Amino acid sequence: xxxxxxxxxxxxxxxxxxxxxxxxxxxxxxxxxxxxxxxxxxxxxxxxxxxxxxxxxxxxxxxxxxxxxxxxxxxxxxxxxxxxxxxxxxxxxxxxxxxxxxxxxxxxxxxxxxxxxxxxxxxxxxxxxxxxxxxxxxxxxxxxxxxxxxxxxxxxxxxxxxxxxxxxxxxxxxxxxxxxxxxxxxxxxxxxxxxxxxxxxxxxxxxxxxxxxxxxxxxxxxxxxxxxxxxxxxxxxxxxxxxxxxxxxxxxxxxxxxxxxxxxxxxxxxxxxxxxxxxxxxxxxxxxxxxxxxxxxxxxxxxxxxxxxxxxxxxxxxxxxxxxxxxxxxxxxxxxxxxxxxxxx
Amino acid sequence: xxxxxxxxxxxxxxxxxxxxxxxxxxxxxxxxxxxxxxxxxxxxxxxxxxxxxxxxxxxxxxxxxxxxxxxxxxxxxxxxxxxxxxxxxxxxxxxxxxxxxxxxxxxxxxxxxxxxxxxxxxxxxxxxxxxxxxxxxxxxxxxxxxxxxxxxxxxxxxxxxxxxxxxxxxxxxxxxxxxxxxxxxxxxxxxxxxxxxxxxxxxxxxxxxxxxxxxxxxxxxxxxxxxxxxxxxxxxxxxxxxxxxxxxxxxxxxxxxxxxxxxxxxxxxxxxxxxxxxxxxxxxxxxxxxxxxxxxxxxxxxxxxxxxxxxxxxxxxxxxxxxxxxxxxxxxxxxxxxx
Numbered sequence: 001x002x003x004x005x006x007x008x009x010x011x012x013x014x015x016x017x018x019x020x021x022x023x024x025x026x027x028x029x030x031x032x033x034x035x036x037x038x039x040x041x042x043x044x045x046x047x048x049x050x051x052x053x054x055x056x057x058x059x060x061x062x063x064x065x066x067x068x069x070x071x072x073x074x075x076x077x078x079x080x081x082x083x084x085x086x087x088x089x090x091x092x093x094x095x096x097x098x099x100x101x102x103x104x105x106x107x108x109x110x111x112x113x114x115x116x117x118x119x120x121x122x123x124x125x126x127x128x129x130x131x132x133x134x135x136x137x138x139x140x141x142x143x144x145x146x147x148x149x150x151x152x153x154x155x156x157x158x159x160x161x162x163x164x165x166x167x168x169x170x171x172x173x174x175x176x177x178x179x180x181x182x183x184x185x186x187x188x189x190x191x192x193x194x195x196x197x198x199x200x201x202x203x204x205x206x207x208x209x210x211x212x213x214x215x216x217x218x219x220x221x222x223x224x225x226x227x228x229x230x231x232x233x234x235x236x237x238x239x240x241x242x243x244x245x246x247x248x249x250x251x252x253x254x255x256x257x258x259x260x261x262x263x264x265x266x267x268x269x270x271x272x273x274x275x276x277x278x279x280x281x282x283x284x285x286x287x288x289x290x291x292x293x294x295x296x297x298x299x300x301x302x303x304x305x306x307x308x309x310x311x312x313x314x315x316x317x318x319x320x321x322x323x324x325x326x327x328x329x330x331x332x333x334x335x336x337x338x339x340x341x342x343x344x345x
Numbered sequence: 346x347x348x349x350x351x352x353x354x355x356x357x358x359x360x361x362x363x364x365x366x367x368x369x370x371x372x373x374x375x376x377x378x379x380x381x382x383x384x385x386x387x388x389x390x391x392x393x394x395x396x397x398x399x400x401x402x403x404x405x406x407x408x409x410x411x412x413x414x415x416x417x418x419x420x421x422x423x424x425x426x427x428x429x430x431x432x433x434x435x436x437x438x439x440x441x442x443x444x445x446x447x448x449x450x451x452x453x454x455x456x457x458x459x460x461x462x463x464x465x466x467x468x469x470x471x472x473x474x475x476x477x478x479x480x481x482x483x484x485x486x487x488x489x490x491x492x493x494x495x496x497x498x499x500x501x502x503x504x505x506x507x508x509x510x511x512x513x514x515x516x517x518x519x520x521x522x523x524x525x526x527x528x529x530x531x532x533x534x535x536x537x538x539x540x541x542x543x544x545x546x547x548x549x550x551x552x553x554x555x556x557x558x559x560x561x562x563x564x565x566x567x568x569x570x571x572x573x574x575x576x577x578x579x580x581x582x583x584x585x586x587x588x589x590x591x592x593x594x595x596x597x598x599x600x601x602x603x604x605x606x607x608x609x610x611x612x613x614x615x616x617x618x619x620x621x622x623x624x625x626x627x628x629x630x631x632x633x634x635x636x637x638x639x640x641x642x643x644x645x646x647x648x649x650x651x652x653x654x655x656x657x658x659x660x661x662x663x664x665x666x667x668x669x670x671x672x673x674x675x676x677x678x679x680x681x682x683x684x
């Protein structure tokens with residue numbers, strides 16, 4: 001019964017995604033007619049302004065949204081399964097806090113000690129932020145993986161992850177307190193998240209990183225399906241639970257680290273999309289859920305980006321506000337539905 | 346590799362974090378038999394099962410399957426030797442019974458976990474054997490406790506292991522479901538000639554339906570044997586003696602230990618006799634034909650339900666129910682406390 005619905009659902013999500021992608025190219029402060037968008041894309045247009053807008057701004061932004069949405073959603077699904085916790089998301093293990101701490105160190109300290117505000121340094125500053133975010137999140141992830149090899153219970157690991165997140169935030173708080181106002185603002189803006197920060201060549205780097213990482217994480221589908229049954233059954237069915245857990249955290253953490261480095265901490269997508277996909281596809285099979293999350297996440301990120309850029313907001317609306325506005329009702333409705341179902345028992 | 350699934354405990358000491366729970370244990374499980382592990386809470390039942398399934402390491406000694414220690418076999422190979430049904434409950438939304446049973450094929454499927462035709466045949470057969478054919482398309486989350494337990498048994502059957510271990514499979518089930526499940530396990534051990542090993546608190550059922558019992562106790566260690574031998578040797582009787590449970594060696598079953606305050610002579614036979622005795626025992630009145638007492642209850646013959654009550658110093662009374670008899674006797678003993 002499911003197998004008949006599946007191809008239709010896939011086509012619908014791909015179709016919606018494609019339409020949203022085009023809309024992202026069409027709308028903005030300057031409205032470009034759809035025929036001209038195609039002409040520009042295929043190099044048949046001589047309008048340099050439109051070429052500039054599409055190739056330098058809208059296309060990179062749309063591609064970034066697709067990659068970030070897909071990566072965060074797959075990462076969130078992995079976290080929810082490995083911790084068997086519907087409220088787990090990509091940020092739950094403090095990995096994005098680690099990224100934030102890395103960025104805070106670079107952005108806030110450079111002003112205090114180097115005497116130059118990083119926010120004024122252009123491309124080098126941008127690169128420094130990206131690198132520091134990756135270093136910060138990978139450092140936290142290494143710590144988490146080290147702990148995951150020592151502790152048995154998932155709940156213990158989850159609590160330790162949350163604690164690490166708190167500690168990272170405390171460090172950020174101290175750094176902020178001693179920093180120049182200008183740098184604090186630069187840090188806060190980074191924290192709002194954005195799909196437009198990535199520019200030019202870096203877009204391709206980011207997108208190709210995600211294009212490599214997502215198929216790699218799909219390889220964990222069977223392990224994830226077994227993890228659903230709990231550690232006991234999973235290990236009885238021949239799974240090396242500790243190793244599988246480590247690989248899943250590694251895969252999920254790397255995806256979050258990369259996205260956070262390029263786009264800042266994007267909240268809610270990673271938490272909401274897996275729930276959305278489970279209710280749309282009505283399955284718990286990760287061989288279906290993982291690609292479903294990737295495509296749905298990409299589509300939802302494009303949708304959020306579109307709203308953030310609607311005429312009137314002029315691109316001023318931070319992506320995080322939009323994702324939370326859309327994500328929160330989704331999570332709320334899922335939890336409400338769960339509670340109602342369990343009360344039937 | 347021979348797949349007999351001969352499981353031997355060799356000087357095994359079990360426990361958590363270097364703290365010993367039980368041992369050294371020496372015993373052997375046989376294939377084609379249903380073995381029940383009995384013991385108080387905290388005696389180490391779950392710890393033993395978890396050690397056999399290699400979830401925890403033995404403190405010393407080893408669990409051997411066909412001569413190889415379980416903690417050296419490797420999880421992949423072990424998953425084809427020992428299958429488990431655990432007590433943990435889980436909610437997996439949108440997973441059908443068929444999908445749940447098919448997870449049992451994981452040790453045999455390839456990288457993506459895709460079930461081939463041969464796998465699907467095993468799954469269908471396991472579902473039929475566990476008697477859950479009608480539930481195949483249902484969602485696992487929508488099942489009752491008894492149905493879930495049977496589906497988990499179908500899953501472990503699909504795993505095709507020579508040894509199946511179940512941790513308290515009858516807990517939380519109503520009585521008919523318990524019997525049903527024990528019957529199923531017994532059938533599996535016989536027809537599939539598997540080693541079925543369960544831990545349980547259901548003494549009566551374990552005594553009636555197990556081929557072999559393992560009694561585990563903190564001080565007495567592990568006693569193994571078939572229920573009747575353990576009964577004749579007095580092992581069963583001694584096992585729960587200090588806990589308000591008496592082993593009735595005549596029926597071979599356990600009953601609640603009664604502490605008697607009064608005694609009365611009871612004559613008669615058949616079902617009526619035993620029902621009257623049961624009612625009196627519950628009210629702390631010892632009753633049998635051997636008791637020398639001036640007060641007598643005569644059950645008469647089985648043609649009517651009438652009972653004749655002749656209490657010392659009182660008038661003879663004939664009543665037609667056990668309840669009425671009890672009323673009279675209770676009032677009598679309340680007024681004659683000195684006896």
